Amino acid sequence: MFTKNSLDQLILSKRTVLCVGLDTDPMKIPPCITGTLQQRVLEFNQKIIHATAPRCVAFKINTAFYEAMGHEGWYILMKTALYIKEQYPSAFLIADAKRADIGNTSEKYARAFLEEMPFDAITASPYMGIDSIQPFFKEGKYIILLALTSNKGAMDFQLQPMADGRPLYQHVLQKFSDHYDEDKLMFVAGATHGEILKVIRSMVPEHYLLVPGVGAQGGDLSLTLQAGINSAGAGLLINSSREILYASNAENFWEAAAIVSEKYGI
Numbered sequence: 001m002f003t004k005n006s007l008d009q010l011i012l013s014k015r016t017v018l019c020v021g022l023d024t025d026p027m028k029i030p031p032c033i034t035g036t037l038q039q040r041v042l043e044f045n046q047k048i049i050h051a052t053a054p055r056c057v058a059f060k061i062n063t064a065f066y067e068a069m070g071h072e073g074w075y076i077l078m079k080t081a082l083y084i085k086e087q088y089p090s091a092f093l094i095a096d097a098k099r100a101d102i103g104n105t106s107e108k109y110a111r112a113f114l115e116e117m118p119f120d121a122i123t124a125s126p127y128m129g130i131d132s133i134q135p136f137f138k139e140g141k142y143i144i145l146l147a148l149t150s151n152k153g154a155m156d157f158q159l160q161p162m163a164d165g166r167p168l169y170q171h172v173l174q175k176f177s178d179h180y181d182e183d184k185l186m187f188v189a190g191a192t193h194g195e196i197l198k199v200i201r202s203m204v205p206e207h208y209l210l211v212p213g214v215g216a217q218g219g220d221l222s223l224t225l226q227a228g229i230n231s232a233g234a235g236l237l238i239n240s241s242r243e244i245l246y247a248s249n250a251e252n253f254w255e256a257a258a259i260v261s262e263k264y265g266i
């Protein structure tokens with residue numbers, strides 16, 4: 001079970017804010033790994049996890065990559081999550097599923113990822129409102145809400161001003177942080193919006209920020225660290241997926257992954 005304080009302690013003791021994104025694409029697994037789909041993906045994931053675990057505080061499994069593998073994908077997802085929990089129980093484990101629906105449906109999503117599967121947190125979209133998020137608040141679990149995403153489409157709605165002149169993402173930050181404290185809720189804030197991260201940090205000084213968009217998407221790491229670290233010297237999980245997973249195609253690919261992971265030390 002994680003709280004803001006225990007996450008702060010984890011980051012300060014490991015001296016890193018890295019969240020390794022396990023967005024595993026079978027087409028990109030190095031050719032030295034052979035076997036069935038299950039064998040290849042599991043071996044690849046285990047080698048990446050083993051190499052990066054000493055250099056990160058969290059793993060984020062993007063469920064889309066596993067759902068795209070068909071029925072075997074759910075088995076591989078579960079096996080990967082269990083492997084992390086068994087081998088590295090101190091790591092914070094995120095299901096990047098981006099869910100949320102009417103209450104009874106959200107309840108099923110919450111059960112799937114936070115009870116049937118051993119995730120500590122799930123990503124969710126705020127669009128359907130507070131009641132769609134409520135079922136995810138299980139004892140000791142985090143919900144990570146999309147506030148300002150890293151993609152260009154953040155301009156389409158999230159950055160658009162509302163009637164009071166403030167952009168939509170600020171309403172999301174305010175409404176949800178008023179309802180849920182920093183031991184239950186985090187926000188996603190992309191690293192691709194430069195100085196806006198400072199505005200987000202000032203609006204939610206206590207809540208954790210999950211920041212994707214560095215590495216393959218080109219966000220500025222030093223600006224992200226400067227803007228996102230909280231008063232305790234933590235408060236931030238910076239996700240990197242492709243940059244780490246596919247750092248090398250060689251037989252010792254996991255060594256290259258470990259080297260890239262070092263960038264996220266604090």
Ligand SMILES: O=C(O)c1cc(=O)[nH]c(=O)n1[C@@H]1O[C@H](COP(=O)(O)O)[C@@H](O)[C@H]1O
Nearest residue numbers: 062123149150190212215216217240241242
């Ligand atoms: O919720 C997320 O994790 C997320 C939100 C966002 O705004 N942007 C974003 O890239 N992500 C996820 O973060 C990961 C980024 O992957 P890389 O660009 O390969 O580091 C992917 O799993 C994305 O789905």
